[in-house]
Amino acid sequence: MDGIDRRDWRQAAFRGFLGRCPRCAAAPLFAGGLRVQPHCPACGQDWSHQRADDFPSYIVILVLGHVLVPLMVAANMAWDWPMGLQMVAWPVLAALLAVALIRPTKGAVIGAQWAMRMGGFGTA
Numbered sequence: 001m002d003g004i005d006r007r008d009w010r011q012a013a014f015r016g017f018l019g020r021c022p023r024c025a026a027a028p029l030f031a032g033g034l035r036v037q038p039h040c041p042a043c044g045q046d047w048s049h050q051r052a053d054d055f056p057s058y059i060v061i062l063v064l065g066h067v068l069v070p071l072m073v074a075a076n077m078a079w080d081w082p083m084g085l086q087m088v089a090w091p092v093l094a095a096l097l098a099v100a101l102i103r104p105t106k107g108a109v110i111g112a113q114w115a116m117r118m119g120g121f122g123t124a
């Protein structure tokens, strides 16, 4: 062994996706909204090193684009929806899904950063 504890990035990302501490899963990762706890109240892990920045947004946009565009094409091929309905329904659906996905995605990114020792997560 090299003395460095192993961190499973899949487990850490999944715990973060669920909004739990990627290290111990015993406490919430978020303090409210998209604000990350400064420290885990259960294990004391310092989360101030997280640098998710815009990456969760990029992931959400990429995923939603690949889900919604084929859905829009399929819906238009199957039904004759009025354009006014579509001009309201698709953006509202996209916004709702983006809001629903951004926090789990940010948690997963932070979990992966921690597990891969990126930024300030390199030691301790």
Ligand SMILES: [Zn+2]
Residues within 6 Å of the ligand: 021, 022, 023, 024, 025, 026, 027, 040, 041, 042, 043, 044, 045
């Ligand atoms: Zn913890």
